[in-house]
Amino acid sequence: MTSGGLIERMQTGLWTENPGLVQLLGLCPLLAVTTTFVNGLGLGIATLLVLTCSNALVSATRRWIKQEIRIPVFVLIIASLVTCVELIFKAWFPTLDRSLGIFIPLIVTNCAIVARAEVFASRNPIGASIADGIGMGAGFAMLLMAIGAFRELVGQASIFSRLDMLTGGEPFEGFSFADSGLLLAILPPGAFFSLALAVALKNYLDRKRRIARSAGMPSSLRETRK
Amino acid sequence: MKDLTVIKTGMTLALIAAICTTLVAATYQSTKSRIAANEKALLEQSLQTALAGVFYDSSVSESRLILQAPHELPGNDAAIIYRVFAKKKPAAALFAVTARDGFSGPIRILLGVDIAGKVTGVRILQHRETPGLGDKIESARSDWVFQFDGHAIGNPVLTAWAIKDDGGDFDQLTGASVTPRAVINAVRDTLVYFDANRDEIFSLPATEESE
Numbered sequence: 001m002t003s004g005g006l007i008e009r010m011q012t013g014l015w016t017e018n019p020g021l022v023q024l025l026g027l028c029p030l031l032a033v034t035t036t037f038v039n040g041l042g043l044g045i046a047t048l049l050v051l052t053c054s055n056a057l058v059s060a061t062r063r064w065i066k067q068e069i070r071i072p073v074f075v076l077i078i079a080s081l082v083t084c085v086e087l088i089f090k091a092w093f094p095t096l097d098r099s100l101g102i103f104i105p106l107i108v109t110n111c112a113i114v115a116r117a118e119v120f121a122s123r124n125p126i127g128a129s130i131a132d133g134i135g136m137g138a139g140f141a142m143l144l145m146a147i148g149a150f151r152e153l154v155g156q157a158s159i160f161s162r163l164d165m166l167t168g169g170e171p172f173e174g175f176s177f178a179d180s181g182l183l184l185a186i187l188p189p190g191a192f193f194s195l196a197l198a199v200a201l202k203n204y205l206d207r208k209r210r211i212a213r214s215a216g217m218p219s220s221l222r223e224t225r226k
Numbered sequence: 227m228k229d230l231t232v233i234k235t236g237m238t239l240a241l242i243a244a245i246c247t248t249l250v251a252a253t254y255q256s257t258k259s260r261i262a263a264n265e266k267a268l269l270e271q272s273l274q275t276a277l278a279g280v281f282y283d284s285s286v287s288e289s290r291l292i293l294q295a296p297h298e299l300p301g302n303d304a305a306i307i308y309r310v311f312a313k314k315k316p317a318a319a320l321f322a323v324t325a326r327d328g329f330s331g332p333i334r335i336l337l338g339v340d341i342a343g344k345v346t347g348v349r350i351l352q353h354r355e356t357p358g359l360g361d362k363i364e365s366a367r368s369d370w371v372f373q374f375d376g377h378a379i380g381n382p383v384l385t386a387w388a389i390k391d392d393g394g395d396f397d398q399l400t401g402a403s404v405t406p407r408a409v410i411n412a413v414r415d416t417l418v419y420f421d422a423n424r425d426e427i428f429s430l431p432a433t434e435e436s437e
Binding site: 076 | 265
C-alpha cells in the first residue's frame with residue numbers, strides 16, 4: 001500500500017468511519033468514563049495502544065490462522081494486550097488507573113477492537129493494519145477526549161482537572177470557571193446527550209461539505225437530499 | 227487427512243496461547259516491583275491522612291499486625307492493623323480491612339481509630355465501583371468519606387450506622403446505595419472489633435515481613 005493509502009486509512013478511522021461516531025462501537029466505556037477530559041484521554045490512549053498492537057499481531061499471524069480458530073485467537077491476543085496495558089498503567093500511572101477503575105480491563109470487551117481484527121486486520125497486510133489501528137484508535141480517543149472535555153466544561157465548569165494523573169507531579173485541579181456546573185452533564189444521561197450532539201455535529205459538517213462540493217457540479221448531478 | 231488438520235489447528239492455537247502467556251508474564255515480571263512500590267507509597271500516604279489529629283512518634287508501618295483469615299474483622303482476606311504509639315503508649319490503630327459487599331467487587335478500606343475509639347479518618351484504598359457514582363467514596367472525588375470523622379460506637383448508636391434511606395445517620399451517594407452501605411458496615415464492624423479487643427491489639431508483637 002502506498003503512503004497515500006495509509007493516510008487515507010487513518011482518515012477513514014478518524015472521520016469517515018469513526019468507531020464511536022459512525023459505527024457506534026465501544027459505547028459502554030465511551031459513555032461511562034468520559035466524565036472528565038483526563039479520563040477520556042487516559043482510556044483513549046489505552047484503547048489506541050491495544051487496537052494498534054492487536055491489529056498488528058492479528059495481521060502478522062493471519063497466514064497461519066485458520067477460519068475456525070480465528071475468534072479464540074483474536075480473544076487471546078486482545079486479552080493479553082489489555083492485561084499488559086493494565087499492568088503498565090498500574091506501574092506508571094497508578095492514580096489514573098485507580099480513576100479509570102474497571103474500564104481498563106474492560107477494553108477486552110470493546111467490540112471496536114475485535115471488529116477491526118475481524119473486518120480489517122485479518123485480511124490486510126501489516127502496514128495497512130497498523131495504520132487502520134492508529135486511525136481507528138485515534139478516532140476513538142479523540143471522541144473520548146471531546147466528550148470528556150465537553151462534559152467536564154458543562155458539568156463541572158472546569159477543564160483539565162487532575163491532569164497530574166497522566167503527567168505526574170503535584171495534584172492539579174485544572175482551570176475552573178465557576179463553582180459548579182450543570183450536574184446533568186456528568187451524570188449518565190449527559191453522556192448520551194453529549195454523544196448525540198457529537199454525532200449530529202459530524203453529520204452536519206459532512207452534509208455541509210457535500211453540498212459545497214456538489215454546488216460546483218452540473219445541476220443534474222447535484223445532490224438535493226441525503 | 228482431516229485428523230491432521232485438526233491437530234495442526236490445535237497446535238497453532240496452543241502456540242499462540244503460549245506466546246500470549248509469555249507476553250503477559252514478561253510484562254508482569256517487569257512491572258511487579260514498580261506496582262508494589264506504588265501501592266506501598268500510596269499506603270504510606272493514606273496512613274497519614276487517616277490519623278488526623280492524633281499525636282504519635284512511632285513509625286507506622288513497623289508496628290504492622292497481619293491477621294490471616296478467618297478473623298473477626300470484615301472481609302475474608304488478611305486484615306492488617308497498624309499500631310500507632312506516642313511515648314510508647316498506645317495512641318491509635320489503623321485497620322486495613324475489606325468490605326466484601328461492594329457493588330463491583332471488594333472495597334479495601336483504611337480506618338483510623340484513636341485510643342478512645344473515635345474515628346480519626348476513613349480512606350478507600352482500592353475499589354472497582356462505578357465511575358461517577360460509587361467512586362465518590364474516594365476522598366479525592368467527594369467529601370463523603372469524611373463524615374465518619376469523630377464518630378464512635380455509641381455515637382451514633384449501633385443501629386444508626388446506616389445510610390439515611392435505611393433509617394441511619396449517614397449520608398448516601400446519589401445513584402449509589404450499595405457502595406455506601408458496604409463501607410458503613412465495614413467501618414462499624416471494625417469499630418466494634420476494636421472496642422472488644424483493644425488491649426490485645428496493642429500487646430501483640432508485630433508480624434514479620436514474610437517475603
